[in-house]
Amino acid sequence: MTPNVSQLLAFYTHLTPRDRAILTLLDEHRVLTADQIMRLHFTSYRTAQRRLLQLSQLRLLDRFRYARPTGGADPWLWVLGLYGARYMAGTLGRPMPTESSHRDQLLRLSAYANLAHQKETNEFGVRLARTAHHDPSVALVRWWSERTATARFLRIRPDAHGLWTADGRTVGWFLECDMGTESLPKLIAKLDAYQDLTNTIGVEYPVLFWLPSHVRESNLQNLLRARPPAIPVATATHDADPAGPVWLPTGRWERLPLSGLPSSHGHNTPGNPNWPAGESDLTHQGAAGHHRT
Incomplete structure (x- = not known):
């Protein structure tokens, strides 16, 4: 009714x-x-x-x-x-x-057509939010969709964006959720927009390539090592816990937790959503609160 x-x-x-x-x-x-x-x-x-x-x-x-x-x-x-x-x-x-x-x-x-991609992208944030619920020492203080991240950062179009606090650090991230449907050079070409963002407002968050298989991750890493990007990039696979020590930065052989990746929140400029009204704010627009029964 x-x-x-x-x-x-x-x-x-x-x-x-x-x-x-x-x-x-x-x-x-x-x-x-x-x-x-x-x-x-x-x-x-x-x-x-x-x-x-x-x-x-x-x-x-x-x-x-x-x-x-x-x-x-x-x-x-x-x-x-x-x-x-x-x-x-x-x-x-x-x-x-x-x-x-x-x-x-x-x-x-x-x-x-990309509904499977949407579900997998959301799964990334769900896993981080669930980890934060069970571990009071960490927090997902921001979890933005593609729509919100694109509107707020203007120059880029990540699949998702967030801020993760752990080990006394708040690390930003931009997610590129790969479903294996695009060529690897096309994935790498997306980094140009992130570099432009860094050059403009100083925001330098790791770009996280979340990949469907270890073979595809290895192939992407080989291409990235051949031409190392100027911005931080790390890779992991869909079966990994994104909060754990699963992220392989370009040019390194040791996997790090999300909190161990480099991160800069950028300059106090009108185009930087981390500085609303000219004051730093890294707690705003978080993931939905948790109320469980």
Whole structure:
């Protein structure tokens, strides 16, 4: 049953902090599996399923999935529903989506050719956020989607961007999530934009190439060693824990944790989002909070 406006407004008063965190997460990162949401916000898969279905019945969330060629179906993919999108628009001061515009956006997303890439990119942030939840000595203090990172940094288009605090350091990173569909020279050519960013505003974060296999990583490392980039670059594979000592910097043979990579937050300039209003701010725009039951 679809709630009317009065019912929906009444329900808003009963939204839990966890519900709001899930809505915020999906607003930023577009689509997540039930497993990804569960790892971030629940301790029981059954509880997660029940709450997600409740939010879906209220049109705060929506979901879709694909049939498998061999039979059965893939896991559900969760997105904002119409009222979830309107709730986030009201929270952030954006124009309210109409029912038709939201439907069109959902259809475009469900037909998105790079949906597997989107899910894998989000998996990177999910793993870091989960590590931070279980280890109070570390924190994912920023986790931006491609859309937000591109809007805030202007000159680059990373798949994701974040700030990771561990061992007394806050290290920025730009993610290039590789699915093995582009040539290695094309991957390396993306570094030119990051170099331009460093030259302009001084931000020099490691570019993390997250690769689908160790063979592809080895081949990329060989090309990078032949022409070492002027900015920090490190590689790891999709099966690795991104918070752990898995990152292989160009020109080195020892893998380092994310916190061990070089990082510079740049100059106090209008184009640097690390300096809003002329003051350094490395705590702003973090990942959604964790509320688990």
